[in-house]
Amino acid sequence: MYKLSIDAMSGDLGSSIVVEACSAFIKDHADVELHVTGKKEELEKLTHHERIQIVDARDVVPMDAGIMSVRRKKESSMVKAVTLANDGIVDGVVSCGSTGAFYTSAMLFLKRIEGVEKSCLMAMLPTYNKKGVVLLDVGANAENTAEQLKDFAIMGHVYAKNIRGIQKPKVALLNIGSEAKKGDEVHQQTYQLLEEDKMINFVGNIEGRDILLGEVDVIVTDGFSGNIALKTCEGAASVLMKMVKESMMSSLSGKIGALFAKSSLYSLKDQFDYKSVGGALMVGFEKAVVKAHGASDSKAFYNAMELAYQMVKMDVVTQMKEGLKVS
Amino acid sequence: MYKLSIDAMSGDLGSSIVVEACSAFIKDHADVELHVTGKKEELEKLTHHERIQIVDARDVVPMDAGIMSVRRKKESSMVKAVTLANDGIVDGVVSCGSTGAFYTSAMLFLKRIEGVEKSCLMAMLPTYNKKGVVLLDVGANAENTAEQLKDFAIMGHVYAKNIRGIQKPKVALLNIGSEAKKGDEVHQQTYQLLEEDKMINFVGNIEGRDILLGEVDVIVTDGFSGNIALKTCEGAASVLMKMVKESMMSSLSGKIGALFAKSSLYSLKDQFDYKSVGGALMVGFEKAVVKAHGASDSKAFYNAMELAYQMVKMDVVTQMKEGLKVS
Incomplete structure (x- = not known):
């Protein structure tokens, strides 16, 4: 079973497009388990699926959040989604928050691959x-x-x-x-x-x-x-x-x-x-981190989830680690 | 009288488009004197105009010339055109050689404005x-x-x-x-x-x-x-x-x-x-330096000459000097 955490709250268009994308995604992928972070009352449509876990998160990281603001937002859907990855509960995390805030969350709350001095953004x-x-x-x-x-x-x-x-x-x-x-x-x-x-x-x-x-x-x-x-x-x-x-x-x-x-x-x-490409990747971390565009509709968010799923399924992080060790 | 030196030989399309541009330019500008450098037998059409001087130059700087190669090309049309500017015989110089070679010529053979650490390319x-x-x-x-x-x-x-x-x-x-x-x-x-x-x-x-x-x-x-x-x-x-x-x-x-x-x-x-814009400017030198595009036709070369003429006429270099002194 491939496990992903999904930040449902940080996009411009609210949680509904994420709910829609998750419903479709879980139907299309029999080998996936989703941990969706966000206000539980907005995620009710997802509660009855056995391969979806709702993680209640009352706070939202704003689009323009700086490093200090992100640090304080431990109860946010974004930081909770990242933390699930850092704790090993999931292998990949997807958010459509702002690039800056999401990257900061990963920097603060997710381990980097050993030996990698800097993580980075891939487009x-x-x-x-x-x-x-x-x-x-x-x-x-x-x-x-x-x-x-x-x-x-x-x-x-x-x-x-x-x-x-x-x-x-x-x-x-x-x-x-x-x-x-x-x-x-x-x-x-x-x-x-x-x-x-x-x-x-x-x-x-x-x-x-x-x-x-x-x-x-x-x-x-x-x-x-x-x-x-x-x-x-x-x-x-x-x-x-x-x-x-x-x-x-x-x-x-x-x-x-x-x-x-x-x-x-x-x-x-x-x-x-x-x-249409799905999202930007943040690489150099121990887990797959995919940022969907801030203005993602449900199709774009689905594509970002697909990318995270492929990253996890192909075990790309492990192969990056090995490549970095050899070189 | 505004004086420009014109490198007639260094473009992709040979001297004929430069000859054409110079003929038209001198006709349109009664207050201009041109010093055209190049093989005199290719510039015959220009010899009979009283405001055009032909400076015979037997060598040509190739498009891919590096610094060592430019240094050795003192008999080239490009270096001669730059030298005329450095000697104060003209106030501006135009060439359609490669950006690299022309910039190198200016670096080697033309004084920089006092106090300016680096000259640069403006587009x-x-x-x-x-x-x-x-x-x-x-x-x-x-x-x-x-x-x-x-x-x-x-x-x-x-x-x-x-x-x-x-x-x-x-x-x-x-x-x-x-x-x-x-x-x-x-x-x-x-x-x-x-x-x-x-x-x-x-x-x-x-x-x-x-x-x-x-x-x-x-x-x-x-x-x-x-x-x-x-x-x-x-x-x-x-x-x-x-x-x-x-x-x-x-x-x-x-x-x-x-x-x-x-x-x-x-x-x-x-x-x-x-x-169509005419050319790139090299700024930070004591004279106006304009590069026409390598594949310039006579119209584009004319536009580059016009830019050099305006630079000289408006005395832009002096004003740059003053601006740099004040700041």
């Missing part, structure tokens, strides 16, 4: 060739050492291999040029470490303009640059789509064109919708 | 609201100190005020969150310095997703993050436009739509075309 981006690419760290850390970046590379490699089924994932380092000597000292050292590593299929540096091509499977970056890259992608995509729409609406032939092209453009929008 | 990006935004440094430096970032902010401010005519340009710092304490130490210190500065209208941190909105006029960043941000924008824009096209071409109604929407989409492409 899955859609790519031009539809293969997708994993980018980490996308912002958990404001700076990183070369050793930390190497740990991220190993965790990204294990994820791509086990969850995405890529035998020899191509791992690249985000940098400002292709040569080994590009970038600051940290990035030059990281290049060296990754090239020497026997497990990782390191293919060299990658520049910002090639992130979305999908020619590599894993992109390693410090949390500062990774955050800039991820958010710049999101921003550029959103501005471009708006501009496409407005540019077509500004002429009659464009308007007629838009009418005909509508469904094609919508399918593109879906494809490039970060929400 | 002009199109924005959603069509106002455009200036981003610097976009990759001349692999790392920067807070003091250097403050210098960039001042130079960006002076540029936006004088060349773009914005009375109180809004200056923001590229960072991974909006709060003053976000980012690594360098970015926290920079936040502090910019907030204390009396000349600069500092509006706080800006995140990657807001770069293309156009709500600020100048974005200051270290060369590493700036390079990632610029190239990620370019990459995302190019991938998105390709996907829009293909997504429309994949269905019959999409195809019909594309036919009608064609001109709207082309006008968008133009608007988002980095080439």
Whole structure:
């Protein structure tokens, strides 16, 4: 039986979408046990299922909670869900609270893998060739050492291999040029470490303009640059789509064109919708930690649960541990 | 008389587009004198104009030239053009060689403004609201100190005020969150310095997703993050436009739509075309230094010349000097 804890309260849209997702998920997965944290009166629909446990939690961590606030919220649905993972009652935890608050909860209340100096945030981006690419760290850390970046590379490699089924994932380092000597000292050292590593299929540096091509499977970056890259992608995509729409609406032939092209453009929008990917992963912890988007609907939350389920089923954390030991 | 030196040889498309641009430029500007460096037999069409001087240069700096190679190319059209600026014979220099080689030439053969520790690369990006935004440094430096970032902010401010005519340009710092304490130490210190500065209208941190909105006029960043941000924008824009096209071409109604929407989409492409902006600026030097794009056609090269001309005419370098002295 694979066990997950589910924070039902921290999303923008309240507990109802989580209840809906849990009901569907438990029906689809006969080998899953759920521990759902939240106000029990809001979770009544789930109480009668034998593989669902309700853990009453009266408090909610607000979206903008800082570290001090999270520390005080021990009775919250989020911290209780994380604590269930730390106590070994479940193997994975899912929340749609804010990234900052959820990451802080994990930092405070969940053990890191031994030897890993820094945990980090991993995002899955859609790519031009539809293969997708994993980018980490996308912002958990404001700076990183070369050793930390190497740990991220190993965790990204294990994820791509086990969850995405890529035998020899191509791992690249985000940098400002292709040569080994590009970038600051940290990035030059990281290049060296990754090239020497026997497990990782390191293919060299990658520049910002090639992130979305999908020619590599894993992109390693410090949390500062990774955050800039991820958010710049999101921003550029959103501005471009708006501009496409407005540019077509500004002429009659464009308007007629838009009418005909509508469904094609919508399918593109879906494809490039970060929400459809399920969620961001927090890696480096002893348990699988998946953040669903704050504005998740029940389908997106279900996808985030599926990701946590796969992580647990494929025992990805154990394999990350082993990879980190070998390297 | 405003004097510019023009490197005629270093672009992908050879000297002919430069000759064409110079002919048109000299006709349109009665107050300009051009010193064109290159193989004199390729520049014959320009020889008979009284305000054009031909400086014979037998060598060409290749696109991929490193620092050692540039150092040896004293007889090249590029180094000769830069040297004319350093010797005070001209006040601005334009080239369409590679960014790396041209920047290296300026570093080696052109004086920096006194007190400026680092020169840098400034790019002009199109924005959603069509106002455009200036981003610097976009990759001349692999790392920067807070003091250097403050210098960039001042130079960006002076540029936006004088060349773009914005009375109180809004200056923001590229960072991974909006709060003053976000980012690594360098970015926290920079936040502090910019907030204390009396000349600069500092509006706080800006995140990657807001770069293309156009709500600020100048974005200051270290060369590493700036390079990632610029190239990620370019990459995302190019991938998105390709996907829009293909997504429309994949269905019959999409195809019909594309036919009608064609001109709207082309006008968008133009608007988002980095080439149409003219060129990147190298700032922190005693003279105006403008890089036209490597694949410039004569119109793009003309635009780069226009930018150098405006820089000289508005005496931007002197104003940068004064701004840097006051701060």
